[in-house]
Amino acid sequence: MRTYVAKRLLQIVPLLLGIAALTFLLLTLAPGDFLNTMAENPAISPETLAAMRRNFGLDRPVYVQFLLYIGNLLRGDFGESFSRHQPVFTVLRAGVANTLVLAVAAALVTWGLAIPLGVWAAVRQHTWVDRVLSFGAFVWLSVPEVLSGLLLLLFAARTGWFPVGGMHSLDWDQLDGPGKALDLLRHLALPALVVGLIPLAARMRQMRASLLDVLRLEYVTTARAKGLGERQVVFKHALRNALNPLITLFGYTLGALVSGSFVAEIIFSWPGIGRITLEAILAQDQYLVMGAVLMASTMLILGNLVADLLLAAADPRIAYD
Amino acid sequence: MTDRHGPERSVSVLGARGSVAGAAPPPTRGAVSQPTPARLFWRQFRKSPLGIAGGVLLALFYATALLAPFLAPYAQETMDRERFFHPPQRLHMRDAAGRFHAPFVYATTLENAGEFRFQEDRARIEPLRFFTRGERYRLFGLIPADRHLYGVDPPGRVFLLGADPFGRDVLSRLLFGAQVSLTVGLVGIAISFALGLLLGGISGYFGGWVDNLVMRGTELLLSIPGLYLIIALRAVFPVELPSQQVYLAIVAILAFIGWAGLARVIRGMVLSIRRQEFVAAAEALGVPRLRILALHILPNTMSFVIVAATISIPGYILGEVFLSFLGVGVQEPSASWGNMLNQARSLRVLTSFPWLLWAPGTAIFITVMAFNFFGDGLRDALDPRSLPGGKTA
Numbered sequence: 043m044r045t046y047v048a049k050r051l052l053q054i055v056p057l058l059l060g061i062a063a064l065t066f067l068l069l070t071l072a073p074g075d076f077l078n079t080m081a082e083n084p085a086i087s088p089e090t091l092a093a094m095r096r097n098f099g100l101d102r103p104v105y106v107q108f109l110l111y112i113g114n115l116l117r118g119d120f121g122e123s124f125s126r127h128q129p130v131f132t133v134l135r136a137g138v139a140n141t142l143v144l145a146v147a148a149a150l151v152t153w154g155l156a157i158p159l160g161v162w163a164a165v166r167q168h169t170w171v172d173r174v175l176s177f178g179a180f181v182w183l184s185v186p187e188v189l190s191g192l193l194l195l196l197f198a199a200r201t202g203w204f205p206v207g208g209m210h211s212l213d214w215d216q217l218d219g220p221g222k223a224l225d226l227l228r229h230l231a232l233p234a235l236v237v238g239l240i241p242l243a244a245r246m247r248q249m250r251a252s253l254l255d256v257l258r259l260e261y262v263t264t265a266r267a268k269g270l271g272e273r274q275v276v277f278k279h280a281l282r283n284a285l286n287p288l289i290t291l292f293g294y295t296l297g298a299l300v301s302g303s304f305v306a307e308i309i310f311s312w313p314g315i316g317r318i319t320l321e322a323i324l325a326q327d328q329y330l331v332m333g334a335v336l337m338a339s340t341m342l343i344l345g346n347l348v349a350d351l352l353l354a355a356a357d358p359r360i361a362y363d
Numbered sequence: 364m365t366d367r368h369g370p371e372r373s374v375s376v377l378g379a380r381g382s383v384a385g386a387a388p389p390p391t392r393g394a395v396s397q398p399t400p401a402r403l404f405w406r407q408f409r410k411s412p413l414g415i416a417g418g419v420l421l422a423l424f425y426a427t428a429l430l431a432p433f434l435a436p437y438a439q440e441t442m443d444r445e446r447f448f449h450p451p452q453r454l455h456m457r458d459a460a461g462r463f464h465a466p467f468v469y470a471t472t473l474e475n476a477g478e479f480r481f482q483e484d485r486a487r488i489e490p491l492r493f494f495t496r497g498e499r500y501r502l503f504g505l506i507p508a509d510r511h512l513y514g515v516d517p518p519g520r521v522f523l524l525g526a527d528p529f530g531r532d533v534l535s536r537l538l539f540g541a542q543v544s545l546t547v548g549l550v551g552i553a554i555s556f557a558l559g560l561l562l563g564g565i566s567g568y569f570g571g572w573v574d575n576l577v578m579r580g581t582e583l584l585l586s587i588p589g590l591y592l593i594i595a596l597r598a599v600f601p602v603e604l605p606s607q608q609v610y611l612a613i614v615a616i617l618a619f620i621g622w623a624g625l626a627r628v629i630r631g632m633v634l635s636i637r638r639q640e641f642v643a644a645a646e647a648l649g650v651p652r653l654r655i656l657a658l659h660i661l662p663n664t665m666s667f668v669i670v671a672a673t674i675s676i677p678g679y680i681l682g683e684v685f686l687s688f689l690g691v692g693v694q695e696p697s698a699s700w701g702n703m704l705n706q707a708r709s710l711r712v713l714t715s716f717p718w719l720l721w722a723p724g725t726a727i728f729i730t731v732m733a734f735n736f737f738g739d740g741l742r743d744a745l746d747p748r749s750l751p752g753g754k755t756a
Contacts, residue, residue, distance in 0.1 A: 062582045065595055072598045180739075183469050184732035186681050188704055189724045196713045196720065206710055301588030308689065308710070319591060320689060323598050331595060338591045 046354075048276050050347055054340075061339050062115060065109050065332045068263045069090035072326070094124075111332075120336075121329030125322070127150075130333040133318060138337050139178075140209065141314035144237060145299040146307070147230050152239025152245055152295060157285075160249025165276055167254060179243035187302065191236045191309040233306040241295050248291065255282040289356045293349020297342040383497055407744035414740015420733040428541035432500035435535035436514045436521055440696040441498065443520055443530035446471075448479035448716050451525040451533075459485045467492045468521055478715070489515040507610050525718040527706055533722050536698035540723070543610060543699040545730065548679035551614045560668065562622065563629030568637055568656045578630070581623035588673065592620055593682060595689050597598030606697040613692060617682045632664050666745040674739035677731040684727060700727050 099107045115220060120130035163175040198204040204265075205211065211225050256262065257280050265275045304316035311317070315334050322330035398406070408414060427434060443449075452468040452486040453706075472486035474480045502508050515521045524534040566577040584592065596616040604612060636642065637660060645655045686692030687701025695702065700723045707713055709722035 057582065057586055061587055064583060064587075068595055068599050073601045081560050180735065181732060184677070184728055184735055186684060186727055186731065188681075188701075189720075189728060190685060192704070192707060192713065192720055192724070195710070196717065199710050199714050214446070297588070301590050304588075304590040304594075305685065305688075316590070319594060323594055323691070324602070326598075331598065335587060335591050335595050340585045342588050 047351065050350070054343055054347070057343065058336060058340065059112065062112060062332065062336055063108070065335045069328050069331060070104055070107075072328075078299060082098055111329075113288050117337075121324070123327055123330040125325040125327040125330070130329050132219040132331060134315065134333050134337050137313065137315040137318045137334070138313060138341070141300060141303055141307070141316065141338075142341070143226045144230065144233055144312055144314055145296060147234035148237035148299045148303065149292070149296055151234050152241050152299075153292070155238075155248055156245035156289075157249055160246045161253055161276070161281065163246070163250040164253035164257070167274075172250075175246070179246055182239070182243045187236055187240055188309075190239060191233075191306055194232045194236055195309055198232055205229050208308075209313055233303070233310040234304040236309070237299055237303045241298060245288070245291065245295070249284070249288060252287050253280060256280045257286040259283075290349045290353045291322045293345050293347070293352055295345075296348070297345030300338055300341045300345070396631070404744050408740055411743055413736040414743070415735030417733040417738075420729065421737055422544065423496060424541065424730060425545060425716070427538060428545050429503070429635035431538035431542055433502060433510065434512050435532070435538040436497065437513050437532045437535045438498050438500065439531070439536050439539035441531060441535070443526065445473065445480075446520060446522070446526055446530045447528055449481055449520070449522045449526035449530065451718050452483075452522055454491070454523070458488060464488065464490065467722070468523075470519055475499075478583065489519040489521065491515060491521065524722045525716070527703070527719060531752065533703070533718060536703060537700070537722055537726055540566045540698035540700045540703055541726070543693055543697070544680055544683055544701065544727075547610070547613055548676040548684040551617035551621065551679040551682070552676055554614065554618035556668060558618065558622035558670055559625030560629055560664070563626035564633050564656050564661050566626065567630035567633030568652070568660060574630070577626060581627050583752055584620065584623040585627075589620065593617075593686065594689070594691070596620070597686060602691065604694070606694055609693055613683050613686055616686075617679045621675065621681075623680065625668075628671070629664055632667065636660050636663050670738060670742045670745055670746070671742050673734060677734045680727070680730060680734075683737075710722075 088356075099110050111121065118131070120134065122128070123130050123133050123265060126133055133240045159175060163172045166172050192347055195206060205228060209226065209229050211229075249346075253276075257276075262275060262280055265279045266272075270279075300315075302321075303312075306312065307314040307316040308320060315338055319328075319331060319334040319338070322334060383599075412423075432438075449471070452471070454466050454468060455464075456466060456469075458462050460486040467488045467490040469483040469485060470489050472484055474482040477605045491513050492515060493513050494510050495516075496509050497511040497514050499507065513521070520532075522532050522534070524532075524537065524636050527533055527536065566574045587595075593616055595728060596619060597612070600608075600612040633656075642659060645659050646652075650659075682693060683699060684701035684704065687699045688705050690702070690705055693699035693702050703723035704720070707717075712719055
């Protein structure tokens with residue numbers, strides 16, 4: 043197990059280097075650069091421009107720029123953000139934390155709804171409950187998050203029950219501990235709902251199918267034959283085994299939620315990494331874009347790794363060496 | 364953009380492998396005639412009412428997009444400076460005095476210029492004229508014409524779905540936007556599936572370093588969260604682009620992303636097909652290997668590919684919506700469903716002029732749902748081993 047983890051972690055390094063190379067290539071192909079835009083600003087002297095060009099290595103051949111970047115990256119230096127005049131790492135650290143908060147909250151929404159609904163549909167198989175849930179899930183698959191996000195934004199604006207964007211209220215600094223938590227939760231609720239509802243339909247159907255598979259097994263029949271109540275059969279005996287395949291999906295979902303939170307971050311002005319990426323692209327802030335894509339990819343890759351490890355931990359039949 | 368369909372989607376359709384059109388034995392003369400694969404398919408597909416409904420809806424939508432300049436009362440750029448944010452008008456058949464008419468709308472007057480509030484003027488009836496003369500256009504880009512399905516006599520205006528911030532007819536823009544939003548998916552999927560088939564096929568059949576290279580490439584692409592990759596790829600092109608080039612850029616971006624997942628599945632299928640006897644027979648006969656791949660192996664993946672393509676198209680459509688919604692896709696004054704949604708982003712528009720959200724939102728929702736229904740029906744029909752509904756669960 044330990045060697046397996048080590049091997050998987052080592053595989054991540056070339057993958058991340060590849061991603062860095064790909065994004066670097068893409069942004070080198072991009073027309074113009076940030077300094078060209080700055081050159082049109084009369085308030086900035088040519089000397090400053092030349093100095094910046096030198097500092098960022100923009101006067102050197104492309105491959106030297108790339109090697110410089112990778113070298114810095116390996117030392118943990120993500121470069122400077124042109125547009126924010128801050129180290130990229132500082133900008134990203136806050137963004138990654140905010141996106142993770144959103145993704146974890148969204149995962150709670152997904153699983154908190156998917157497991158009970160899936161179980162309900164399974165134990166009521168072939169009834170109208172099952173049919174309505176299945177059809178509803180299928181229809182919900184077709185609602186793009188741009189639409190569900192805007193609808194919830196409209197809801198917030200009309201009712202005034204939830205803030206319409208951002209992460210904190212204006213008086214955040216004056217709030218005490220519980221007040222802060224409550225304020226954060228109120229801001230978090232709608233974006234988490236938007237993101238969390240994306241994978242809900244698929245997860246619910248998986249939960250249903252998995253439980254139905256287990257309910258067909260012989261040990262369940264045995265449990266029923268012993269005279270156990272249906273409630274005990276389902277929740278004590280069947281459900282635990284039925285949850286097993288979903289454990290893997292938990293990690294994958296977490297990765298997918300990072301990508302899924304992009305749109306919600308834009309609509310609800312959540313200061314996460316997706317918002318940072320969009321702003322960086324519009325400002326042609328090369329290093330910030332590369333850093334953000336790297337960070338988002340890292341979260342996705344780690345999510346998948348966690349998925350594999352969780353499965354190994356939960357299912358003794360799977361052995362990695 | 365494939366997030367919603369997640370890994371489990373592609374895994375579940377894997378089961379469609381080897382449900383093969385080419386595997387049916389050829390009809391032998393004299394024997395009872397075997398149903399053709401097409402007939403077998405139709406017999407199955409007929410059983411899924413939702414699949415048929417989806418297919419009919421899609422045919423209708425694409426026909427509508429094709430005929431957009433005729434069906435729309437105005438061109439997509441036509442502005443009306445007197446009627447910004449004009450609300451949707453109701454069609455009436457009966458006037459204030461209770462008399463019946465052909466369908467008409469009431470003329471409106473601007474009541475409050477600051478809040479763009481319009482009031483129906485019950486005394487002024489604007490009858491809807493059918494096949495009326497209006498702005499000139501070219502049907503299918505070729506045939507010059509000036510007839511429109513409906514309209515009202517100028518200087519009146521008809522906004523059945525309301526007007527946008529520039530006084531442009533939302534319904535017209537929806538129809539013209541469909542030309543972009545509905546075709547982006549088709550063109551994108553054609554390119555990316557061609558790439559995926561080719562690279563996956565070569566990778567699986569030839570193996571060796573090519574296989575290694577292609578697989579590492581797909582791993583790389585699949586490790587970057589979809590929307591981040593889309594937006595990073597968008598940076599390759601200038602922010603401001605003429606609308607036709609933007610269209611090509613979006614297609615290129617979506618195609619570049621989409622091939623990776625397919626290539627991996629195709630590779631797996633090719634690995635198993637190439638061990639079958641008919642491949643060994645073709646090799647023994649000395650058929651060139653690329654020919655074997657193209658004519659003997661890849662056709663066996665077709666029923667899977669058709670289903671996978673249908674299910675993937677909504678992802679491509681949403682990719683365009685995503686880019687245009689963020690303001691880096693299709694640019695004004697050209698319409699697309701994504702940049703129409705972009706107009707609904709501000710709180711003021713959302714609360715005061717909600718039709719700007721409903722119109723494109725509903726169009727996107729119905730299109731995606733039609734594709735999902737159609738794809739589900741296709742899968743049930745093309746893959747006899749799958750039980751309806753049980754497949755993706």
